[in-house]
Amino acid sequence: MDQVPGGALVIGPGxxxxxxxxxxRMSVKATADDTSSxxxxxxxxxxxxxxxxxxxxxxxxxxxYVLAGEYLMYLEDREFICPAGSFIYIxxxxxxxxxxxxxxxxxxxxxxxxxxxxxxxxxxxxxTAAEREADLDAIAGRHGxxxxxxxxxxxx
Numbered sequence: 001m002d003q004v005p006g007g008a009l010v011i012g013p014g015x016x017x018x019x020x021x022x023x024x025r026m027s028v029k030a031t032a033d034d035t036s037s038x039x040x041x042x043x044x045x046x047x048x049x050x051x052x053x054x055x056x057x058x059x060x061x062x063x064x065y066v067l068a069g070e071y072l073m074y075l076e077d078r079e080f081i082c083p084a085g086s087f088i089y090i091x092x093x094x095x096x097x098x099x100x101x102x103x104x105x106x107x108x109x110x111x112x113x114x115x116x117x118x119x120x121x122x123x124x125x126x127x128t129a130a131e132r133e134a135d136l137d138a139i140a141g142r143h144g145x146x147x148x149x150x151x152x153x154x155x156x
Contacts, residue, residue, distance in 0.1 A: 007036065009030060009034050009035075011029050011030070015027075016028050016029045016043065019042075019120045019121060019124050020124050020127075020128070021120065021123060021124055021127060022127040023046075023047050023050060024044065024045055024046045024047055024050065025044075025045065026042045026043065026044045026120055027042065027043045027044075028040075028041075028042055028117055029041040029042060029043060029108075030114075031114060031117050032113075032114035032115075032117070035114055037113050037114045038112065038113060038114065039110055039111060039112040039113065039114050040110070040111045040114040040115060040116060040117050041108060041109070041110050041111075042108070042109045042116070042117070042120070043067075043106065043107070043108050043109075044106065044107055044108075044109065045104065045105075045106045046100045046104065046105055046106070046107075047100065047104050048100055048101065048102050048103055048104055048105075049099065049100055049102075050099070050100045051072075051097060051098050051099035051100060052097055052098070053097060053136075053147050053148075053149045053150055054074060054095055054096065054097040054147075054148050054149025054150075055095070055096065055097060055140065055145055055146060055147050055148060055149070056093060056094065056095050056096075056145065056146045056148055057090075057092055057093075057111070057115065057116075057144060057145050058092060058093060058144045058145070058146060059092060059113075059115055059144030060092055060111045060112060060113055060114070060115035060116065060144065061089065061090060061091050061092050061111070061112050062089075062090045062096075062109060062110070062111055062116075063087065063088065063089045063090070063109070063110040063111075063112070064082070064086075064087070064088040064090075064098075064107050064108070064109060064110075065086075065087050065088075065107060065108040065110075066082050066083065066084050066085065066086045066087075066088075066105065066106075066107050067084060067105075067106040067107055067108065068084050068105055068106040069083075069084065069100065069101055069103050069104060069105025069106060070082065070083045070084070070100075070101030070102070070103070070105060071086070071098050071099070071100060071101060071105060071107065072098060072099045072100075072101060073088050073096070073097075073098050074096055074097045074098060074099075075088075075090065075094065075095075075096050076094060076095050076096070081101075095148055095149075097149060115143065115144060116143060116145075118142075118143055119139060119140065119142075119143035119145060122139045122142070122143070123136075123139055126139060
């Protein structure tokens with residue numbers, strides 16, 4: 001990673017702080033500190049069938065760009081099959097979730113304004129400590145997120 005005078009940032013392939021989420025890892029590419037809070041960017045390589053509970057981000061929009069594989073996106077009451085090359089934008093306040101398709105898949109997540117890096121850091125600590133669903137609500141709430149659907153088996 002290179003910081004350039006004037007606030008520019010260059011992250012090379014494979015660079016970025018890693019967050020261990022048990023079944024997979026996320027790589028932090030840009031944080032609020034890096035972007036003057038404009039956005040946060042993370043890369044995730046996730047196992048087949050993985051997905052979070054339905055949820056709402058109250059303080060940030062979220063965007064996905066599918067790099068490899070396929071995701072099934074749930075936006076309110078609609079479902080979309082999103083193969084590599086798909087872009088999904090979710091405004092703040094919209095109920096959503098996803099499931100990884102039949103093969104491991106990779107995506108970029110962009111949050112604007114910058115959000116969610118702290119959530120994933122706390123979730124990583126909870127997974128390491130073997131905490132359960134009740135704690136997920138508290139972690140989510142501290143980061144402007146509301147869990148509104150059941151927590152899928154294997155998320156924690």
